[in-house]
Structures are given as structure tokens and as C-alpha cells.
Amino acid sequence: MKLKKDSSxxxxxxxxxxxxxxxxxxxxxxxxxxxxxxxEPSCGDGVFLDSLSxxxxxxxxxxxxxxxxxxxxAEKVKEAYQDHNNVHVLREDFLKYYGQVxxxxxxxxxxxxxxxxxxxxxxxxxxxxxxxxxxxxxxxxNKLINAWVAFLVACVQLLSDTGxxxxxxxxxxxxxxxxxxxxxxxxENLARITLITFEQLVFPDIEQEVVVFxxxxxxxxxxxxxxxxxxxxxxxxxxxMQNGFQKIQHVKEKWTKYFVNAAEMELIxxxxxxxRFAKFLDxxxxxxxxxxxxxxxxxxxxxxxxxxxLDDVTLPLIGRSSHAHGITFTEDDWAANKASGKRARLVAxxxxxxxxxxxxxxxxxxxxxxxxxxxxxxxxxxxxxxYIVPSIWIADAFFLRRNNFYPKFxxxxxxxxxxxxxxxxxxxxxxxxxxxxxxYYNSISFAFTEICGRSYGGGVxxxxxxEMGSILLPKINGIDPEQRSKLLQRVxxxxxxxxxxxxxxxxxxxxxxxxxxxxDAEWCNICRTIWKKLQRRRLSRG
Numbered sequence: 051m052k053l054k055k056d057s058s059x060x061x062x063x064x065x066x067x068x069x070x071x072x073x074x075x076x077x078x079x080x081x082x083x084x085x086x087x088x089x090e091p092s093c094g095d096g097v098f099l100d101s102l103s104x105x106x107x108x109x110x111x112x113x114x115x116x117x118x119x120x121x122x123x124a125e126k127v128k129e130a131y132q133d134h135n136n137v138h139v140l141r142e143d144f145l146k147y148y149g150q151v152x153x154x155x156x157x158x159x160x161x162x163x164x165x166x167x168x169x170x171x172x173x174x175x176x177x178x179x180x181x182x183x184x185x186x187x188x189x190x191x192n193k194l195i196n197a198w199v200a201f202l203v204a205c206v207q208l209l210s211d212t213g214x215x216x217x218x219x220x221x222x223x224x225x226x227x228x229x230x231x232x233x234x235x236x237x238e239n240l241a242r243i244t245l246i247t248f249e250q251l252v253f254p255d256i257e258q259e260v261v262v263f264x265x266x267x268x269x270x271x272x273x274x275x276x277x278x279x280x281x282x283x284x285x286x287x288x289x290x291m292q293n294g295f296q297k298i299q300h301v302k303e304k305w306t307k308y309f310v311n312a313a314e315m316e317l318i319x320x321x322x323x324x325x326r327f328a329k330f331l332d333x334x335x336x337x338x339x340x341x342x343x344x345x346x347x348x349x350x351x352x353x354x355x356x357x358x359x360l361d362d363v364t365l366p367l368i369g370r371s372s373h374a375h376g377i378t379f380t381e382d383d384w385a386a387n388k389a390s391g392k393r394a395r396l397v398a399x400x401x402x403x404x405x406x407x408x409x410x411x412x413x414x415x416x417x418x419x420x421x422x423x424x425x426x427x428x429x430x431x432x433x434x435x436x437y438i439v440p441s442i443w444i445a446d447a448f449f450l451r452r453n454n455f456y457p458k459f460x461x462x463x464x465x466x467x468x469x470x471x472x473x474x475x476x477x478x479x480x481x482x483x484x485x486x487x488x489x490y491y492n493s494i495s496f497a498f499t500e501i502c503g504r505s506y507g508g509g510v511x512x513x514x515x516x517e518m519g520s521i522l523l524p525k526i527n528g529i530d531p532e533q534r535s536k537l538l539q540r541v542x543x544x545x546x547x548x549x550x551x552x553x554x555x556x557x558x559x560x561x562x563x564x565x566x567x568x569x570d571a572e573w574c575n576i577c578r579t580i581w582k583k584l585q586r587r588r589l590s591r592g
Contacts, residue, residue, distance in 0.1 A: 067094050068163040068218055073101040075285035076216045076262060080159060084212070086112040089157040091144040091164065091205055093118045096127035098161045099137070108134055115157075117144045145179040148204040156210040163218040164201035169193045189231035196220070199232055206239050206265060214266045221247065221259040223305070225504040227514075230302035237300045241268035244290065245305065249280045249590045274298040276308050278587070307501050309587065310580050317576050318501070321494060321522060326567055331519030333486050334446065334477040338515055339468040340396065342439050343429030345369070347419050349393035349469060358415040364395035365442070366466035371450055371458065376546040377487060377538065379448070380463045396467050401438050442467060445474030446483055449518050453511045455585070456551055457499060459490045473515050482527060488534055489523040491541050491551075492558040497577035497584075498522045505588030524569075526562055537561060552578075 077098065090098050093116035102108045108131075116131075116139045118124040128139035140147065170193070172180065180200040181191035187203055198219050205215055223229050224245070236243060246262035273295035277288070296312050307318065321327055330336065342348040349369050355361055366384045368374060373392060375383050387394040399412065408416075416437045419425055430436040448468050450457045461483055468474055477483055489495065502520045503513040526534075541554040559574040 068097050069282070070097055070100065071282050071285075072218065072262075073097045073161075074104065075282065075288075076161060076218075077101040077105060077107070078285075079216065079264065079290065080214060082107050082110055085158040085214075087155075087157045087159075087210070088114045089160045089205070089208065090114070090116040090162050091147075091160065091201055092162055093127055093139070094120075094123055094163070096123075096130060099127065099131060103131075108137065111136060113138065115140065115155075117142050117147050119143045143176070143179075145176060145183065145200060145204070148183065148208065149179065152204075152207060155208065156213065157208055158210050158213050160205045160209065160213070160215040160217075162201075162205075162216075164198040166220065167197035169195060172197065184231075187235055189235060192228070194228040199229065202263070203232065203235060206236065209265075209267050212267055214264065217263045218260055219263050221261045223261065223263065225304045225306050227516075233305060234300065234302045236265060237274075237298050239267075240265040241270060242266040242272040242295060243274040243298065244293075245274070245276045245308075246288075247276060247278050248282075249278060249587070271298075274305070274308050276305075278309070304501070304504070306504070306584070309584060314576055314580050317573060318497075318580075321498075321573070321577075326525055326569065327494075327522045328525055329519055330475075330521045330523060333481050333523075334475050336449075336473055336475050336515045336519050339448075339451075339470040339472045339474050340439060340442055341429060341470050342396070343427050343433075343436075344419075344424050345393075345469050345471075347422075347424040348397045348439055350395050350397060351391055351393055352388050352395075353391075354415075355395055357411075358418075359409060359411040360395070360397060360415065363397060363399050363412065365398055366464050367394050367396040368448055368460070368462075368466045368468050368472065369393055369396075370469075370471050371453070374448070374450070374458050374460050376460075376542040377458065377491070378461045378463045378542060379466055384464050384466065396442075396469070397437075397439070398442050398467075399435075399438050401435070405435070443474075443476075446477045447475040447487070448472045449475065449513070451513060453503075453513070454509065454589075456496060457503075457511065457513060458545070459487060461487050473513075473518055484534055484538060485527050485529065486523065488529070488538055488541070488558065488562065489526050490521075491554050492524065492563055493555050493574045493578040493581060494563065495521055495523050496555065497580040500581055500584035500588075505584075509589040511585075511588060524563060524567055526566065529562070529566060533561075 088111050093099065096116065099108070099114070099116060108114060114137045116127060116137065118127065118139065118141060121141055124139055124141035131137040131139065169177065180195065180197065183200045183204050184191040184195065189203065202217060202219065209215060223232065242265070244264040275293045275295045277290065277293050279285070296308055296315060307315065310318070349367055350360065350364070355364060368379050369392070373387050373394065384394060419437060425431065425436040444465050444467060445462055447462055448460045450472055451470070477486065498521045499513065500511065502517040503511045505511055537557065540557055544551065544554045555578065563569050563574055564571045
């Protein structure tokens with residue numbers, strides 16, 4: 051866990067200790083009648099040993115090995131359990147220990163809260179050990195990988211044929227791209243996977259959402275299940291037997307999709323295989339918005355524009371969600387943003403003109419940026435001319451990167467540009483932009499938006515370009531242009547009035563999905579449930 055306080059002292063070791071309440075709850079999940087050997091790969095202050103001792107389980111175990119890299123912590127735990135001949139506390143780096151015992155030692159149960167150490171804080175030796183562990187199991191090793199990933203992979207390899215593992219790990223395992231290989235590895239090496247998640251960020255001072263990961267080896271594959279709790283107190287009423295497994299897909303896709311039930315998952319797979327739907331990426335090029343390197347300098351108001359006479363070197367800008375009033379961005383929208391004092395222009399100094407030929411007012415604005423240090427940020431500093439923003443092109447449409455209730459997909463009607471707070475889309479030749487626009491605002495596409503995106507603390511839904519590209523849209527190219535225009539006007543009116551977006555979904559679901567395409571209305575109902583379920587889950591963290 052990453053704590054807000056003392057992070058500078060702890061990030062080198064990634065040592066954030068498990069609350070005793072959670073350690074006790076995790077120990078209680080297992081039947082110790084068949085457990086003879088136990089490993090704690092990063093024992094810290096010994097909280098899992100304390101839990102085993104509390105329940106009188108230590109003396110029922112043949113051998114308990116606790117590994118800890120910190121000398122003082124290892125010594126404390128060793129001293130506390132010196133009277134137990136079956137407890138072996140090792141002052142060692144677990145990544146080294148794994149290499150020493152692989153193929154020799156196996157464990158019936160592995161418990162722990164592995165260290166959350168970012169790649170840049172690992173020693174060169176640890177980086178090499180981590181890389182070796184990952185690549186030896188067909189996984190990529192890169193600078194995005196956190197130490198807990200290598201711990202989890204190594205520990206799975208140390209399980210006995212019926213061994214079990216329970217780890218406290220970041221919830222990002224469910225969704226982040228760098229854990230793709232890990233998800234595939236776990237699905238292929240474990241017969242059963244249980245993820246216990248929490249509606250609330252339950253631990254004091256924790257920035258990072260965590261889950262309890264439980265993996266079980268076995269001959270018969272059962273699949274995966276996700277158990278949602280409100281907080282740690284819900285462990286008192288937990289009955290895992292009441293939560294059935296879903297068949298797990300041996301792919302790298304996000305596990306957030308397993309928050310839906312088996313019937314909902316079956317429909318998701320059915321829609322993915324249905325030729326009446328296509329992905330966003332089938333309609334055009336999707337890219338991040340313009341990376342200015344300093345939005346506060348390059349995004350300007352009308353007052354700044356007039357003061358430095360920048361009108362002829364600026365472009366209309368849709369800079370953030372508050373700039374997008376409806377499902378189209380028009381000249382009137384841009385005029386309203388300018389009049390209200392929004393940063394509605396992007397400064398785009400011409401590269402073809404030498405600096406000496408710039409008007410005096412433009413030189414003054416560049417000097418202002420240098421006086422303020424706006425040129426010192428990394429992305430600005432590496433440019434030949436820091437004040438010239440690269441990769442400026444006019445998009446056909448925009449898609450909000452970070453969202454609250456739902457993402458807006460907006461057609462560009464006034465040759466505007468966007469910063470990297472939005473993704474930009476250029477349609478392929480022959481694609482009808484308005485057909486794609488209408489195709490997004492329905493329950494099925496909204497459900498896939500939540501499935502493809504990722505949620506973070508604070509209730510934010512973030513969608514990266516590749517994830518946007520995977521969202522499914524119904525193919526509606528054959529719709530009557532007049533009907534399409536009327537439907538878009540009705541949807542736009544709802545969005546501009548900030549009314550309940552479900553009213554727009556109701557319209558498109560019925561008149562496009564059901565009436566036009568002949569798709570069963572129950573598909574829309576189920577997908578609406580999926581969308582709202584996943585939306586509620588992330589918003590509960592807001």
C-alpha cells in the first residue's frame with residue numbers, strides 16, 4: 051500500500067504494513083487441516099505470523115518460513131518466535147531466496163503483502179532478478195513493472211500441487227496494461243482465482259486501492275470470482291462458498307469484466323462476436339490530444355490573446371469537459387467559451403517563420419513564458435524551439451480522457467483542436483461521422499466503455515486511446531439521414547441541458563438498436579445494468 055505520509059522513507063523498501071484485522075481475516079479463509087508448509091515472503095513486522103499465532107495455528111504447521119530483507123525487522127520477528135522450532139525467519143531478499151529454493155521447496159500456503167517498489171527504486175541486482183523471474187515465465191520486463199508483480203509470479207511457482215496463495219496487492223491488477231502478462235500467467239497457472247475488493251478505501255491514509263488476491267492450484271479449473279465488500283468489517287459475514295466461479299478466459303484482457311455475473315458475461319461475449327457491431331478503431335485513427343508540455347501557457351483566454359495580438363497564431367480549443375456543451379462542438383460553443391473567460395485558444399506559433407521575423411508582441415509572450423519558467427518543463431525543454439508545439443492537426447471528433455458519469459464523444463464542427471485532456475479521432479475515408487456519433491450513445495456502447503476503461507480512486511473513469519478503440523458500436527450506416535439528424539438533435543438537447551443521459555440512451559436503444567437493427571431489447575436492458583453497476587462501483591470511491 052502506498053501511504054500519503056512518510057512515502058519518501060518507505061518507497062525504497064515498499065514496506066507498508068498490513069492491518070492486523072485484515073491479516074486475521076485472510077488467515078481465517080483457509081482450512082489448515084491440509085496445510086503443512088507456509089511461506090511469508092516479505093514478513094515485515096510479522097503480522098501474518100501474529101495472526102497464525104492468535105488462532106493457534108503455528109504449532110499445527112510443520113514448517114513456516116518468513117523472509118524479510120530489512121535486518122531490524124527480521125531480527126524482531128526472529129526474536130518473537132524463537133521458541134517455535136518450526137518457524138524459520140530469514141534475513142534475505144526474497145527475489146534471491148526464490149532463485150535458491152525453486153525446484154526444491156514447495157508450500158501449501160503463501161501469505162503476504164508484497165512490497166510495492168517502483169522500478170526506479172530497485173537496485174540493479176533487484177532489477178536483474180525481477181527481470182529474470184518475469185522473462186523466464188514468458189512475461190515482459192519493463193520499467194512500469196512494480197516489485198509486487200515479480201513477488202506474485204515467484205510465489206505462484208513455489209506452490210505445491212494443491213497450494214494456495216493470498217496476497218494484498220494493488221487493485222490495478224484488474225485493469226492496467228502493464229499487468230496484462232500477469233493476468234494471463236495467473237489464469238494459466240491457477241485453477242481458481244478469487245479477488246476480494248472493497249467499495250470503500252478502507253485503510254487509513256492509503257492512496258491506493260487494494261484487493262485481496264487468492265489463488266489456488268488444483269487439477270480441475272474452476273475459474274474466477276470477484277467478491278465485493280464495503281469494508282473490512284464485512285469479512286465477519288463472508289461465505290466464499292456462496293460466490294460461484296465464472297469460467298476464466300486465458301487472455302490478457304482486464305479482469306474488471308468479471309464484476310458482471312455469468313449471464314451478463316455471456317452476453318458480452320455474444321455481442322463481441324456479433325457482426326452487427328464494430329470497434330471504434332474500425333472507423334478511424336485514434337490518438338492522444340495535443341501534448342503542449344504546459345497547457346496553462348499554451349491555452350489562453352481572449353484577454354491574453356488581445357494583449358499579445360495572438361489571434362493569427364491561435365486555433366479554436368476544446369480544452370476540457372466544461373468546454374464540451376453538447377455532442378457537437380460548434381462555432382457558437384467556441385464563442386460562448388471565449389465570452390465566459392475560458393482558455394479557448396491554443397497558441398500555435400509557426401515553425402516556418404524565423405524567430406527574428408515574429409511580431410514584437412509574439413516575442414513578448416515568448417519572453418513572458420521564459421521569465422515564468424514555462425520553457426523549463428521536460429517536454430518544452432527538449433524541443434529545438436520550446437514555444438512551438440508539435441503534432442497539431444484538426445480532428446474530426448473528440449473523446450474525453452477522464453470522466454465522471456459518462457464520457458462525451460463530440461464531433462468537431464469548428465476546426466478546433468484539443469489538448470491531451472481529450473483524445474482526437476480522424477475518420478477513415480468514406481466513414482459517416484454522424485452515424486458514428488449516434489452509434490455511441492446507447493446502452494451497449496456505454497457498457498463497453500466501462501468495461502474497456504479503468505477506474506481510480508475519486509470515481510474517475512479513464513480511457514486511453516487503445517481502450518477507446520476497443521469500445522463496440524452498432525453499425526448504423528444504413529439509417530435514413532433525416533431520422534439520424536432528428537435523433538442527434540434530441541440527444542444533443544439532452545446533453546446540453548445536462549439532463550439524465552439515460553433519456554438519450556432510451557431513445558437510441560429503442561429507435562436504433564431495437565427498431566432499426568432488430569436486436570433484442572433485453573440486450574439493451576442487460577447492458578444498461580452492466581453500465582450502471584460498474585459506474586456505481588467506481589463512483590462510490592468519489
